Amino acid sequence: MTxxxxxxxxxxxxxxxxxxxxxxxxxxxxxxxxxxxSELAAQYGTPAxxxxxxxxxxxxxxxxxxxxxxxxxxxxxxxxxSLPCVAMYAIAQSEGLSVDVxxxxxxxxxxxxxxxxxxxxxxxxxxxxxxIQMALDAxxxxxVVDNFDDLDRLDRLATTRQGVLLRMxxxxxxxxxxxxxxxxxxxxxxLPVDQLRQAIERVNxxxxxxxxxxxxxxxxxxxxxxxxxxxxxxxxxLGPFSTYDIGGGLGVPYTDGETxxxxxxxxxxxxxxxxxxxxxxxxxxxxxxxxxxxxxxITLYSVNxxxxxxxxxxxxxGGMADNLDIAxxxxxxxAVIATRMTEPRTVLSDVVGRxxxxxxxxxxxxxLSRPQRGDLLAMPMTGAYAYTMANNxxxxxxxxxxxxxEGMSRLGAERQTYEDLLHLHRxxxxxxx
Ligand code: LLP
Numbered sequence: 159m160t161x162x163x164x165x166x167x168x169x170x171x172x173x174x175x176x177x178x179x180x181x182x183x184x185x186x187x188x189x190x191x192x193x194x195x196s197e198l199a200a201q202y203g204t205p206a207x208x209x210x211x212x213x214x215x216x217x218x219x220x221x222x223x224x225x226x227x228x229x230x231x232x233x234x235x236x237x238x239x240s241l242p243c244v245a246m247y248a249i250a251q252s253e254g255l256s257v258d259v260x261x262x263x264x265x266x267x268x269x270x271x272x273x274x275x276x277x278x279x280x281x282x283x284x285x286x287x288x289x290i291q292m293a294l295d296a297x298x299x300x301x302v303v304d305n306f307d308d309l310d311r312l313d314r315l316a317t318t319r320q321g322v323l324l325r326m327x328x329x330x331x332x333x334x335x336x337x338x339x340x341x342x343x344x345x346x347x348x349l350p351v352d353q354l355r356q357a358i359e360r361v362n363x364x365x366x367x368x369x370x371x372x373x374x375x376x377x378x379x380x381x382x383x384x385x386x387x388x389x390x391x392x393x394x395x396l397g398p399f400s401t402y403d404i405g406g407g408l409g410v411p412y413t414d415g416e417t418x419x420x421x422x423x424x425x426x427x428x429x430x431x432x433x434x435x436x437x438x439x440x441x442x443x444x445x446x447x448x449x450x451x452x453x454x455x456i457t458l459y460s461v462n463x464x465x466x467x468x469x470x471x472x473x474x475x476g477g478m479a480d481n482l483d484i485a486x487x488x489x490x491x492x493a494v495i496a497t498r499m500t501e502p503r504t505v506l507s508d509v510v511g512r513x514x515x516x517x518x519x520x521x522x523x524x525x526l527s528r529p530q531r532g533d534l535l536a537m538p539m540t541g542a543y544a545y546t547m548a549n550n551x552x553x554x555x556x557x558x559x560x561x562x563x564e565g566m567s568r569l570g571a572e573r574q575t576y577e578d579l580l581h582l583h584r585x586x587x588x589x590x591x
Pocket of ligand 1: 237240281375377378379405406407408445446447448449483487543
């Protein structure tokens with residue numbers, strides 16, 4: 159191996175969990191989509207969510223092309239709860255992804271981004287009348303019915319023909335965090351098989367509802383492909399339909415200790431089961447979220463203080479307000495000092511956030527290279543389920559999303575401001591208390 163090759167393979171290793179279009183400068187600084195992170199920090203501030211737009215679009219195409227090559231009558235829906243922002247909906251639309259929305263807010267953003275209503279599906283175990291009405295008014299392609307109350311209201315509110323999918327509880331337990339498992343018998347999502355059969359009869363008897371097929375989603379961050387074959391098996395057992403949606407859930411490797419099936423392996427497993435069990439003419443749908451966006455995104459923080467007490471605490475200017483997932487699921491992430499990517503990582507540190515919770519630990523016991531106040535710290539693999547759960551705990555402001563491609567950066571969503579925070583409190587500000 160030449161010195162050059164050796165350098166490249168070390169670089170590749172260092173960047174394994176970073177976006178596809180990430181690089182390291184000669185000085186050891188992280189670059190996303192051709193933009194050095196120090197320049198992004200100077201322009202947009204921190205904390206900030208950075209997205210590699212080219213890598214993201216490439217990953218979208220892997221899903222769409224991969225599924226249609228294996229099963230031409232197919233549709234890939236972006237589970238938009240994983241990154242609900244107008245820019246992302248627009249990218250989904252431009253690359254040929256359909257989208258699923260989990261409620262009125264996501265529907266509004268998808269429509270505002272110009273997503274074709276014929277490519278939108280509405281989910282939810284607790285839809286309001288207003289949300290059902292919004293979906294009907296927009297003329298979206300499908301409503302995923304979770305319960306009999308959904309059916310009652312659709313019967314009452316629909317005035318033209320509306321396609322529906324019925325969500326089943328498959329009774330599949332998956333090896334994932336309890337908050338991410340949705341397929342077990344006691345799941346709050348969907349109906350068990352006996353009730354689902356009644357729901358099928360109800361829809362078939364309804365003058366305006368059109369039963370397109372069955373939906374199932376067995377869980378999230380699934381690192382083994384067997385549950386996806388089980389998902390196909392469970393929907394197949396209900397008989398022939400024109401559409402089968404087997405949900406999302408493909409996991410991603412957040413750290414070196416995790417491995418996940420590739421998109422191709424995942425699609426092979428699903429399609430092999432579909433060829434065996436589903437009608438050849440049926441439409442096959444999947445709803446990946448995390449596996450589309452996770453790797454494309456990183457979070458960039460500034461280090462506010464480094465303190466060595468019982469441990470070395472590296473405290474950044476964000477925390478569980480911009481990445482709640484960690485406190486909810488215990489998911490382990492990696493963190494690096496973004497301007498010293500190639501230096502040895504020698505200082506065992508707890509990267510902590512600024513929220514007033516001891517549980518606000520972003521990454522425990524991670525080795526960093528000489529962490530100091532003022533450093534930029536990057537957490538890779540935060541493209542999914544970070545922005546979407548961002549909140550105002552301790553008055554934190556929701557960070558911006560910056561899309562980077564070929565050395566250019568643009569804002570997808572602005573940073574919230576203190577004025578935004580006060581905006582909702584106008585009634586209180588106007589009154590005396
Ligand atoms: N379809 C349905 C009906 C879902 O409920 C979900 C995720 C997906 C698709 C997309 O799953 P994915 O491909 O992203 O795994 N807050 C948790 C994740 C909850 C996922 C909820 N449902 C976390 O941060 O891990």
